[in-house]
Amino acid sequence: MEIHHYIPELGNLALTFAFGFALALSIVPFWGVRKNNHPIMELAPNLVVGQFIMTAISFGCLVYAFATDDFSVINVAQNSTSLLPFEYKIAASWGSHEGSILLWLLMQSCWNIGFAVFSKQLPKDTRTLVLVVLGWISVGFYAYVIIASNPFERTLPYFPVDGRDLNPLLQDPGMIFHPPMLYLGYVGMSVPFSFAIAALILGRLDTSWAKWSRPWTLLGISCLTMGITLGSWWAYSELGWGGWWFWDPSENAAFMPWLVAVALFHSLIATEKRGVFVSWTLFLAIAAFSFSLLGTFLVRSGVIVSVHAFANDPERGIFILGLLAFVIGGSLTLYAMRITHVQKDRTQYAAISRETTLLMNNMLFIAATIVVLIGTLFPMLHKQAGLGAISVGQPFFDQVFSWLLIPFSFVLGVAPMMRWKQDNLNRLFKSNIYVFVVSLILGLAWVLGQFGQWNFTAIVSASLGCWITLISLRELFKTAQKLGWAKIPKAHWGMIIGHIGFAVTLAGGGMATQFTDERAVKMHIGDKVELSGYTFHLKDIEATYDSNYEGHGARIEVLKGNQPVGSILSEKRFYTVQKTVMTEAGVDVGFTRDLYVSLGTQFDDGSWGVRLYVKHYVRWLWAGGILIAIGLIIAIADKRYRRKTGKLQERAA
Amino acid sequence: MVNIRTLIVAIFVLLSESVMATEDLESFKTAEHERVYRELVAELRCPRCQNQNIADSNALVAKDMRNKTRKMVADGASKQEVIDFMVGRYGEFAHYKPPVKMSTVILWLAPALFIIYFLYRIRRQSTRFTTHGRQNKRNEQWNEQQELELKRRIEELERRGDTK
Numbered sequence: 001m002e003i004h005h006y007i008p009e010l011g012n013l014a015l016t017f018a019f020g021f022a023l024a025l026s027i028v029p030f031w032g033v034r035k036n037n038h039p040i041m042e043l044a045p046n047l048v049v050g051q052f053i054m055t056a057i058s059f060g061c062l063v064y065a066f067a068t069d070d071f072s073v074i075n076v077a078q079n080s081t082s083l084l085p086f087e088y089k090i091a092a093s094w095g096s097h098e099g100s101i102l103l104w105l106l107m108q109s110c111w112n113i114g115f116a117v118f119s120k121q122l123p124k125d126t127r128t129l130v131l132v133v134l135g136w137i138s139v140g141f142y143a144y145v146i147i148a149s150n151p152f153e154r155t156l157p158y159f160p161v162d163g164r165d166l167n168p169l170l171q172d173p174g175m176i177f178h179p180p181m182l183y184l185g186y187v188g189m190s191v192p193f194s195f196a197i198a199a200l201i202l203g204r205l206d207t208s209w210a211k212w213s214r215p216w217t218l219l220g221i222s223c224l225t226m227g228i229t230l231g232s233w234w235a236y237s238e239l240g241w242g243g244w245w246f247w248d249p250s251e252n253a254a255f256m257p258w259l260v261a262v263a264l265f266h267s268l269i270a271t272e273k274r275g276v277f278v279s280w281t282l283f284l285a286i287a288a289f290s291f292s293l294l295g296t297f298l299v300r301s302g303v304i305v306s307v308h309a310f311a312n313d314p315e316r317g318i319f320i321l322g323l324l325a326f327v328i329g330g331s332l333t334l335y336a337m338r339i340t341h342v343q344k345d346r347t348q349y350a351a352i353s354r355e356t357t358l359l360m361n362n363m364l365f366i367a368a369t370i371v372v373l374i375g376t377l378f379p380m381l382h383k384q385a386g387l388g389a390i391s392v393g394q395p396f397f398d399q400v401f402s403w404l405l406i407p408f409s410f411v412l413g414v415a416p417m418m419r420w421k422q423d424n425l426n427r428l429f430k431s432n433i434y435v436f437v438v439s440l441i442l443g444l445a446w447v448l449g450q451f452g453q454w455n456f457t458a459i460v461s462a463s464l465g466c467w468i469t470l471i472s473l474r475e476l477f478k479t480a481q482k483l484g485w486a487k488i489p490k491a492h493w494g495m496i497i498g499h500i501g502f503a504v505t506l507a508g509g510g511m512a513t514q515f516t517d518e519r520a521v522k523m524h525i526g527d528k529v530e531l532s533g534y535t536f537h538l539k540d541i542e543a544t545y546d547s548n549y550e551g552h553g554a555r556i557e558v559l560k561g562n563q564p565v566g567s568i569l570s571e572k573r574f575y576t577v578q579k580t581v582m583t584e585a586g587v588d589v590g591f592t593r594d595l596y597v598s599l600g601t602q603f604d605d606g607s608w609g610v611r612l613y614v615k616h617y618v619r620w621l622w623a624g625g626i627l628i629a630i631g632l633i634i635a636i637a638d639k640r641y642r643r644k645t646g647k648l649q650e651r652a653a
Numbered sequence: 654m655v656n657i658r659t660l661i662v663a664i665f666v667l668l669s670e671s672v673m674a675t676e677d678l679e680s681f682k683t684a685e686h687e688r689v690y691r692e693l694v695a696e697l698r699c700p701r702c703q704n705q706n707i708a709d710s711n712a713l714v715a716k717d718m719r720n721k722t723r724k725m726v727a728d729g730a731s732k733q734e735v736i737d738f739m740v741g742r743y744g745e746f747a748h749y750k751p752p753v754k755m756s757t758v759i760l761w762l763a764p765a766l767f768i769i770y771f772l773y774r775i776r777r778q779s780t781r782f783t784t785h786g787r788q789n790k791r792n793e794q795w796n797e798q799q800e801l802e803l804k805r806r807i808e809e810l811e812r813r814g815d816t817k
Binding site: 350 | 676677678679691695696698704706708709744745746747748749750751756757759760761763764767768771772775776778779781782
C-alpha cells in the first residue's frame with residue numbers, strides 16, 4: 001500500500017492529538033490560574049496552537065479523502081461519487097453529519113486560536129481562563145466525534161467501487177459557503193460564553209468583561225448573520241418555488257441563537273457604557289451559546305422532522321443532549337451561585353432613556369426567541385402528551401412576529417438618538433413627529449404608487465423601513481456636523497449601517513411576502529405568456545448535463561414591452577447515481593424584482609408545465625442581511641477597543 | 654384599404670392566438686379567488702411529507718388537496734371553510750396554525766406573559782428612579798433649611814460670645 005492510503009488514519013491520529021491538546025488545555029492552565037502560576041498559564045496559547053494545527057491536519061485529511069475518491073472511508077462512500085464535480089467533492093466533506101461536526105471543531109479551533117492571538121492585552125488570568133473554557137467546550141465535541149461520529153471509519157475490507165453521491169439537494173454553490181459561515185457563527189458564540197464563565201469563576205463581575213467580549217460577540221453575530229442570509233438565498237434558488245424562509249426547525253435552530261446574540265450585544269453596550277444590566281448580560285451570553293448547542297441538538301438528533309436532518313441518529317442525539325445538559329446546566333448553576341456577588345444596578349435611569357430602549361430591544365428579541373422556541377418544540381410535546389398532532393408554521397409565526405416587529409421597528413427608529421439616563425418625551429416627540437409623518441407618506445406612496453393596492457402589511461413595513469432609515473441618516477449627518485466626517489467613530493458607522501440593513505430587510509420582506517405574481521401554465525416551444533407586464537417567451541428546450549446528472553432546461557427570453565430584459569435557463573435534472581429528479585430554478589435577478597421560472601413536467605402533447613413568478617423586492621432581504629453583517633464588522637474596527645487595550649498594556653507594564 | 658384592414662386584424666388575431674394557446678394550469682375567476690387560494694396552499698400542510706406545505710409538495714395527496722382547495726375556492730368557499738374541511742379530513746396537523754384552545758394557548762401566552770413581566774420590571778426600575786429623584790430634591794430642600802438654621806444658631810452663639 002502506498003503512503004496516501006494511510007491518509008484517513010493520519011486524520012484520525014491528528015484528531016486524537018487535537019483531543020489530547022484540548023484535554024490538556026482544559027486542565028493544566030486552569031490549575032495554573034488556581035495557583036496563580038504564570039509559566040503554566042502561559043501554556044494555554046501554545047496548547048491552542050497545537051489543537052488548531054492538529055484539527056486542521058485532520059480536516060485536511062478528510063478533504064483529501066473526498067478529493068481523491070477514497071471509498072474505503074464510509075463517509076466518502078456514502079456522500080460522494082467519482083462523478084461528483086470537484087468543488088462539491090470538497091463541500092461534501094461537510095455534507096455528512098460526521099464531516100459537519102469535524103467542521104464545527106475546525107471552526108472552534110479557529111476561534112480559539114484567533115482569541116489566543118488577539119487577546120495578549122487582557123489580564124493574564126482572564127485570558128487563560130477564557131481559553132480554558134473554550135477548551136472545555138472543545139473536549140466535549142472532540143469526544144463526541146471520536147466516540148460517536150468518527151468521519152474516518154473504514155468500509156474495509158470490502159469497500160465499494162463507487163460512492164452513493166452527495167444528496168443532490170446539497171449540490172449547489174450555497175453548500176460551499178453556507179455551512180462554514182453558519183458554523184463559524186454558531187461556534188463564535190462560545191467566545192462571549194467563555195468570557196461570561198471566566199468572569200463568573202474569577203468573580204470579576206464588573207464591566208470589563210463586557211468591553212473585552214464585545215468585539216468577539218460582534219464578529220460571531222456577523223458570521224451568523226451571513227450564514228443565515230446565505231442559507232435563505234440558497235433555499236430560494238434550490239427548492240424550486242422561491243421560498244426564502246419556511247420556519248423549518250433547522251432555520252429556527254439558527255434563528256434562535258441569532259436573536260439572543262443580537263439581544264446580547266445590545267445589552268453589552270449598556271453594560272459597557274453605563275454599568276447596568278450586568279447579571280442580565282451574563283445570562284444572555286450563556287443563553288446565546290446554549291441556543292447554538294440546542295440548535296445543533298435539534299437538527300442533528302432527529303427529535304424534530306426537518307429537511308436538514310439528513311443524518312440523524314437517536315444515539316448521537318443522546319450524546320449531544322448530554323453535552324447540552326452539561327454545558328447549560330453547569331453554566332447556569334455557576335451563574336446561580338455567583339450572581340449574588342454582582343452589585344445591584346446602582347446606576348439609575350428613567351422610563352424614557354437609552355437604557356430603557358435597549359431593554360425594550362432585549363425584551364422583544366427574547367420574546368421572539370420564546371415564540372420560536374415554543375413554536376419549534378411545542379408540536380412534539382403536544383403529540384407526546386397524547387393531545388394529537390398539530391403543526392406550527394408560517395401563519396402562526398407570521399402573525400406573532402408582526403405583533404413583535406411593529407413596536408420593535410418603531411422603537412429601533414428612535415433608539416439611536418435617545419440620551420442615556422433620562423430623556424424628554426417632549427423633545428423626542430417634537431424632533432421626530434415630522435420624520436414619522438414623512439415616513440408614513442413615503443411608505444404609502446411607495447406601495448400605492450408601485451402596486452396600486454391598499455395592502456396594510458406592505459405599507460406598514462415600507463413605512464417603518466423609511467422611518468428607521470431616515471432617522472439613522474439624520475443621526476449620521478448630525479454626528480458628522482459635530483465631529484466631522486472623518487472622526488465619526490467606526491462603532492457609530494456600524495450601528496447606522498446595521499440598522500439600515502434591518503430596515504432594508506424589513507421593507508423587502510414585507511413587499512416580497514405581499515407582492516408575488518405567479519402563474520402556472522402549459523407552454524409549447526415558441527409560446528409567450530404575460531405576467532405583470534413581462535412577456536415570457538419559451539424559446540427552446542435544451543439538453544443540459546454534467547458528470548453526475550443529465551437533464552433539460554427551458555430557455556426563456558423575457559421582454560418588457562418590446563425591450564428584452566433577460567434570458568433565463570430553468571432546469572430539471574436527473575441525478576444518475578441517486579436517481580432523483582431536482583428542479584433547478586432559473587432566475588433573472590433585479591434590484592426591485594426577480595423573475596423566477598420553475599420547470600415542471602412534460603405533457604403528452606409535448607408541452608411543458610412552467611411556473612412563472614415575478615417576485616418584488618426579494619433581493620432586499622439578503623441585501624439587508626449583508627448590510628447588517630458589514631455594519632457589525634465595521635463596528636469591530638472601532639478605535640475604542642484598540643485605545644482601551646493600549647491603556648491596559650500600559651497598566652500591565 | 655379593406656384588405657389591409659383585414660390583414661391587420663388577421664395578424665392581430667394570430668398574435669393573440671399565440672398568446673392564448675398557452676393553457677393556464679390554475680385559472681381563477683377573480684383576483685380575490687387567486688389570493689385566497691395562494692394563502693391556503695401556503696398554510697396547509699402536506700400530511701405525508703417531511704415538512705412541506707401543499708404548494709411546494711409534489712406528493713399525490715398534496716396535488717389532491719390543491720385541486721380540492723381550488724374547487725372549493727371557485728365554488729365560493731371562504732378561507733376558513735376550506736381550512737375547516739381540510740382539518741376535518743386530515744386532522745389539525747394539516748394546518749400550520751393550530752387552533753387556539755386550552756392545550757395550545759401557551760404558544761401565544763408564553764411570549765405575552767414574558768413581555769408583561771419585563772415591562773413590569775422596567776416600570777418598577779424607572780419608578781425607583783423618579784422616587785429616588787424626588788427624595789434627592791427633598792434632601793436638598795431640607796439641607797437649605799438646615800443651613801439657614803445653622804447660620805442662625807452660629808450667629809446666636811457668636812453674639813453670646815460677644816456679650817461674654
